[in-house]
Amino acid sequence: MSTLNPFAIAQQQLDEAAKRLGLDAATHELLRWPMREYHFTLPVKMDNGVTRIFKGYRVQYNNARGPTKGGIRWHPEETIDTVRALAAWMTWKTAVVDIPLGGGKGGIVCNPKEMSNGEKERLARSYIRAVGRELGVHRDVPAPDVYTTPQIMAWMMDEYETIMGHSHPAVITGKPLPVGGSQGRGDATARGGVYIVREAAKAMNINVKNSSYAIQGFGNAGQFAATLHPEILGGGRLLAATDSRGGVFNRDGLDPNALVKHKLESGALTGFPGAKPISNDEILELECDVLYPAALEGVITAKNAGNIKAKIMCELANGPTTPEADKILFEKGVYVLPDFLANAGGVTVSYFEQVQNTYNYYWSLADVHQQLDRKMTDAYKSVYEMSKKTKVHNRLNAYMVAVARVAEACKIRGWV
Numbered sequence: 001m002s003t004l005n006p007f008a009i010a011q012q013q014l015d016e017a018a019k020r021l022g023l024d025a026a027t028h029e030l031l032r033w034p035m036r037e038y039h040f041t042l043p044v045k046m047d048n049g050v051t052r053i054f055k056g057y058r059v060q061y062n063n064a065r066g067p068t069k070g071g072i073r074w075h076p077e078e079t080i081d082t083v084r085a086l087a088a089w090m091t092w093k094t095a096v097v098d099i100p101l102g103g104g105k106g107g108i109v110c111n112p113k114e115m116s117n118g119e120k121e122r123l124a125r126s127y128i129r130a131v132g133r134e135l136g137v138h139r140d141v142p143a144p145d146v147y148t149t150p151q152i153m154a155w156m157m158d159e160y161e162t163i164m165g166h167s168h169p170a171v172i173t174g175k176p177l178p179v180g181g182s183q184g185r186g187d188a189t190a191r192g193g194v195y196i197v198r199e200a201a202k203a204m205n206i207n208v209k210n211s212s213y214a215i216q217g218f219g220n221a222g223q224f225a226a227t228l229h230p231e232i233l234g235g236g237r238l239l240a241a242t243d244s245r246g247g248v249f250n251r252d253g254l255d256p257n258a259l260v261k262h263k264l265e266s267g268a269l270t271g272f273p274g275a276k277p278i279s280n281d282e283i284l285e286l287e288c289d290v291l292y293p294a295a296l297e298g299v300i301t302a303k304n305a306g307n308i309k310a311k312i313m314c315e316l317a318n319g320p321t322t323p324e325a326d327k328i329l330f331e332k333g334v335y336v337l338p339d340f341l342a343n344a345g346g347v348t349v350s351y352f353e354q355v356q357n358t359y360n361y362y363w364s365l366a367d368v369h370q371q372l373d374r375k376m377t378d379a380y381k382s383v384y385e386m387s388k389k390t391k392v393h394n395r396l397n398a399y400m401v402a403v404a405r406v407a408e409a410c411k412i413r414g415w416v
């Protein structure tokens, strides 16, 4: 993994896209920085009666295409540069799926694993008291992220409504269903990824009904990908899956529903009947049609990229591939669906939640799936069209689509 700070990486990625797009100097410079950011000092009464002071951030990176949108992370090692980088990536993610939003991100430096529910609630409310006046459906809409949950979103919404004095569910997404959440949020990330795998497979003439696939990381995104791949593609053979404790493999295929049940009941994949063990490194090099990295960042590097045999790699995880590996995979002909396109289903359904809250009418699950399919398929097609013109690796193609859209909005507004 690179030793550069995440915001420096985000800026470098933008620089490459800006150069290829021939962006003028002012637009390029504008897009290299957050338009606005807030730093907060948050006092919270802990259960033992002592007041602790937490640091919090909210970065509104760019709102040329609409109100900023992005999660709030609670993490002991949170830094402003991580939040800036993630806010930049949200800007490109909302642009590549063409939803009328900008990008933002928030964070609190804290360790929620060491906090009681009461302490978490007071911290959530304290954050909203600090940032509330800068939020709103027409300004900035947060959502859950690392270590923040639908319950935390509900407390935040409640605090916001208490301050504002009126109902305002669209101020935050990822809420529980009884207080304005959307159907279909749970599997949206994996579902969006599988929709574009279906499109990529069509373009590559892969027989999807017999497609073989493997999944590294068997949490929320990985488990849903396991069952949705055959459901959406009309068939498929799950060859292998791994989690942090190791994995299982069967060349004839593993039953994805039984494997999810086994993982939920036993807490691990190992020990699944009729399967051989496979390591987290081996699974990446397996011969298969589709590989879904759905665990950690930085797992595909210059060291192992030359050994990847999958035809399509759908990055459900954020940042699984290093920049050096991107070039190797491209030369090798592995078709990469890059993270901010492949896992954009989550933010897309968050946007649908905002839309439903705003007109106070709620969609059926089938409506959510249909709209998500349309958004993801259109996004895939935009990147595919770009790839035909540029002949560069797909992450850069996706960047070019997204950055061009944000740059155009900045220009039309007369900012540059």
Ligand code: NAD
Binding pocket: 189, 216, 217, 218, 219, 220, 221, 222, 242, 243, 244, 245, 280, 294, 295, 296, 297, 316, 317, 318, 343, 346
């Ligand atoms: P999760 O915590 O539910 O699951 C992560 C899984 O990875 C777990 O099964 C864990 O055992 C496994 N894992 C951890 N270390 C591993 C290792 N060394 N090798 C193999 N597996 C390992 O998380 P998630 O929500 O499924 O997110 C997974 C990835 O997808 C993350 O990169 C996340 O940022 C990204 N993502 C998720 C969503 C979402 O809506 N869930 C949205 C966008 C991006």
